[in-house]
Each structure stands twice: as C-alpha cells, then as structure tokens.
Amino acid sequence: MPRRRVLVIGSLNIDLVVHTPRIPHEGETILATSFHRYFGGKGANQAVAVSRQGVETIMAGRVGQDDFGRDQISRLSQEGISTEHVVIDEEQPSGIASILIDAQGNNRIMVVPGANGQVSLRDIEALEPVMAECACVVIQLEIPLPAVVAAIRAANAQGAKVVLNPAPAQALPLDIYPHITVITPNESEAELLTGVRVTDIASARKAAQVLLDRGVLAVLITLGSKGVYGLTLADEFHLPAHDVKVVDTVAAGDTFTGALAALIGAGSSLAEAARYANGAAALAVTRHGAQPSIPKREEVLDFLAK
C-alpha cells in the first residue's frame, strides 16, 4: 500500500488580530479599526492547508488545558484532521499570537509559545510509528529546536519525505540538512540560514545553492509578491506570483508549505507541487485571517484553470 498520509508537527496558536490604519509609534495610542480572533499557529495552519487539499492529515503538538486549547482541538477535528497526537499540556497555557495588520495589509506578529514550547523529545519518539505510515512529515520552527531536530531525523529514518518550513527563522545544526527533502524559507529566512541577502532571482539562486550544498534535496524560496524560486540538483525554476488583490498575507507561507506537502506526499513532482502551492497561497492573500484564508482543492484548481 503506498503511504498517503501527511503528519504535521508544530505549533497551534490563537491569533488575536488588530486591524489598524497604521502601526503606532513608541509611546503613542491610536484608535484601531477592528479586532478578530482566528485559529492560527504555523503547525495548525499547515495541517489545515494539507487537509483542505483532500489529503488525510495528522496534527501533532501541544495546547494548554484551557478554552483556547479545547477550541483548537475541536476546530481541527471538524476539519477532519486527526488530533490524537495533540497533547494537552498541564503546565502551560495555549500559544497565542498578537498580530497587527495595517491598511496596506502588512503585518507585525508576536508569538507567546506557551504549550508549544513544551513539545518534547518524548513526544517526537511517540510519533515514530505514525511517521512510518506517512508519505510526508511537515515541520516548522515554532516548537523547541531539539524537538525539531529529532523529528527531522526520525521522519527521515522512517522513510517519510521531510518538508521543513524554517519559520520563524533560526540557525539549524549543519548535520541536519541532509535529512531534509524540501526546505521552504521566505527571503529573510533564507538570508538568516545562508548569509546571502535575498532580493531577486539571482540572489535566491545563490542562497538556494548554499542549502543544496549542505545536503537538502530541494529548495523552494518563497519571494512574496515575486512568487517562488526552486532549485534541485536536476532542476531550476521561477514561478511569478499571481496578480491578485492582497488584503492579508498572514499564513501565505503556511498555505504554500501545506499545499506543497499535500502534493509532494501524493507523488507530484517538485515543480508541479510548487505551481499548485503558488496558486493556493495567492488565494490565501486575498482573504482575512490565518486558517479562514486557506483554500480548498476545488478552489485552487478553479483558480489555476482561469
């Protein structure tokens, strides 16, 4: 039986979002436009992005023993995502993200990890039998680095493809790169990982080459409104971004990585999966909120067909 499932290991947050005409200066109070609460967290967003592409999805992580945590679990379950491996942490509250969005759609995000910061090596060890049944394991950097490193090693050892979205950016041990199948940094994450300032295709190529030289099989650098750049040993491509009306880019990167993993898990080529994910992420930036903005498969296919 071919493996079809995708396991996402990562953070679950409640996003507390304030829309404001502009970001206030230090010491200044201004009147903002609106407040919304959304389901978020890079891990949970990416799990939703995988699941909405019609792929069986398992979420693993930690929430607090509180209303936010209970709400997260019930939302993901309604989405059809398995939450059996979301541990309820007895010490820490659920993670939250405080998000400011200005009139141009630019965001500023502060995350309080709470229970996400308690994901342990034991949690990862318990996931090994699940990894052995998954086509693909997706990981980000909103849980402790030792857990991330252990998860990458274990997933690779269990024969799953490993998709790493290195966000929020932090340096990784050099010996972990050969265990990563696809890495999906944005421009600033690529710069932090490689020391190459990414501003255009030429600099994206340089940064991607550094990551390939460290042993990653495929690099996809997301370039926001400039689209996505891909490099493997055998292939290179740039996909321009779709021309859409941007209202809120929160979870654009998560939608990209989740949609990509869904297709890669199902056996698509990197270029095919990137083209699809570029369409899914373009739709996400036209909508408000993290998880509410993530499109389903039919919407992506319709959009790409136009």
Ligand code: ATP
């Ligand atoms: P975020 O942190 O806001 O979730 P990110 O910084 O991780 O996003 P970006 O590189 O900004 O990731 O965007 C991810 C993908 O989303 C891009 O590669 C592209 O496919 C899509 N995208 C982002 N901005 C735009 C835009 N202005 N127009 C069309 N597509 C976009």
Ligand code: RIB
């Ligand atoms: O990538 C977007 C996510 O980052 C938000 O949903 C927020 O929770 C932070 O984790």
